[in-house]
Amino acid sequence: MRLVTVRIDGATRAGRVSGDEIVLLDAPDVRAVLEAGPATSGTVPVAEASGTLALDGADFAPVVPAPDKIVCVGLNYRDHAEETNSALPAAPTYFAKYRRALTGPCDPIRLPPPEVSTSADWEVELAVVIGREVRNASADEALAAIAGFTVLNDVSIRDWQMRTTQFLAGKTFEGSTPVGPALVTTDEIGDGRGLSVSCTVDGVVKQSSNTDQLVFGPAELVADLSTIVTLDPGDIIATGTPAGVGMARNPQEWLAPGMVVRTAIEGIGELVNTCAGD
């Protein structure tokens, strides 16, 4: 099943994709759907509302507009570790993002004004969406707690990211992080392994890899995080980015207003975002 959150009449509404239509659901967003119960192709845990929308031209919100947690993982691709001359990590590197960083799958990517920063960079990432509360999970419990996967571009303002030892400042600029377009449930897409991922800027492929390159896979991340804190339905875990970011290029490359970023993952879909000044 593919679940989406769309904007209608100044509010948001969850929907289920059915062919070229969105069947509206009796829930304000995908987090509320997941909080109501397990979601698979055979089971939608909330009632259908009256009405459908054409998939084409729908106004998509971030697939989970306000997660309780957004956890990002650093240095989690073998090829990205090589690119940055880093050793493969012994443990996952976690940092956070706040929900105001999120933007919709077709919305502008908001870049800081030039006097604040000119070093915005792209990072295609497979994002886990949690389906049920989970703490101290075994590997099997962790996999069962994953509702499915979506696409996220962890757009990073590199000078703010590197201003101190802690990445948060550069990772949570308002409206910088597109996420969506749909949550694809695990019964359709599996455990998130073996999916090709890519990021294209103005038609030029910048990142192209496969989630087989992940050092810590989705279930491992969920199990490890659940040692620290309870994960909740709708929580997003951005699993890290492969090689090809602008910061690691020679010369370095940055996003600028007007550029079009396409962020795609096999079996899920594509974010298409134009960069805009904030």
Place this chain on the structure above:
Amino acid sequence: MRLVTVRIDGATRAGRVSGDEIVLLDAPDVRAVLEAGPATSGTVPVAEASGTLALDGADFAPVVPAPDKIVCVGLNYRDHAEETNSALPAAPTYFAKYRRALTGPCDPIRLPPPEVSTSADWEVELAVVIGREVRNASADEALAAIAGFTVLNDVSIRDWQMRTTQFLAGKTFEGSTPVGPALVTTDEIGDGRGLSVSCTVDGVVKQSSNTDQLVFGPAELVADLSTIVTLDPGDIIATGTPAGVGMARNPQEWLAPGMVVRTAIEGIGELVNTCAGD
């Protein structure tokens, strides 16, 4: 004015402290009060509900149980920078905590089981509570956006904090971070400068300093953060900790089940928490 969040009948309720009583308010928690409008000694933006509680023996929840954001600041005391042999920072170091890390001002501090970690440490911190939405604030606007201050102990699981370059993992263990007991509004307590802060473990003073030692003061932090992202009513900014943490002692000292931690700030009050296994 002093605002609190108390637990009654399995839910939470905001209250205003009046002498030795709590006047219950028509809002589920302090965040909801702040979202309703400015709160000062002369103005409570929500109606009073029927009923009062005795202050003594009330069951206090975290003063804001579910902030949109919890931002923590590292290395922000002159004396703590000296203790850790760090240069004074040129910019504030930010990292995050999730709301499930919070616990009430008289609740147990939940420590990980010994097989997960035995290196829990204390960190008394003055915490800013945001009163109104603010973005790209000047220094004056930043100060005006602060509703007031509360006390937070940024209990840190040091081995998890230092497991990678990013602190998040060790800073967001479930139920590890007491916060409260009250939000004291700026019209009573001022701008947060010049307040003595202390942390005592089993009656022994471990940290004793003054917010005059802050490198970046509350308004500076709010202004800088608002360059990155909009701050919202109820957001908490933990401003950093002074010298005296267990990690920097010789030999190092850690919290263990049964220990009693008292975390106090002049003019606000005290957290009294017993450490407990999780």
